Amino acid sequence: MLRWIALLLLLLLVGLQLKLWFGSGSMQEVDSLRVAVNKQTGDNARLQKRNQALAADVHDLKHGDQAVEARARTELGLIKPGEVFYQVVEPARTGSAPAPTATVAPGSP
Structure with missing residues (x-):
């Protein structure tokens, strides 16, 4: 048992x-x-x-x-009145599109 x-x-x-x-x-x-x-x-x-x-x-x-x-x-x-816009375009690299950069600087129009 x-x-x-x-x-x-x-x-x-x-x-x-x-x-x-x-x-x-x-x-x-x-x-x-x-x-x-x-x-x-x-x-x-x-x-x-x-x-x-x-x-x-x-x-x-x-x-x-x-x-x-x-x-x-x-x-x-x-762009505010009185500012000058500068755009810097870098030379194109092989195999990629250019990457533009922009800056705004105060100044006369």
């Missing part, structure tokens, strides 16, 4: 170990979920930094004239 109980307990132990290692909620599944959570945490941190930078940019654009002026100069080519 004791052998049957020991055999039954051994089979129960083996069954539980199989479920632990290969069944639903197994160690392998837990490890893969842990990796996914770590990846998502990194993505969330990166996106949160980006959102903070965008929020700061929006705040600057709403409350500061300098940010609007800087954006207009770089994106729209704003």
Whole structure:
């Protein structure tokens, strides 16, 4: 009788170990979920930094004239009256298009 109980307990132990290692909620599944959570945490941190930078940019654009002026100069080519525009074109390199650079200097028109 004791052998049957020991055999039954051994089979129960083996069954539980199989479920632990290969069944639903197994160690392998837990490890893969842990990796996914770590990846998502990194993505969330990166996106949160980006959102903070965008929020700061929006705040600057709403409350500061300098940010609007800087954006207009770089994106729209704003030149104030009395400033002289200089454009420097570098010689073309083989295999790539020229990269023009522009500067605005205060001066007479």
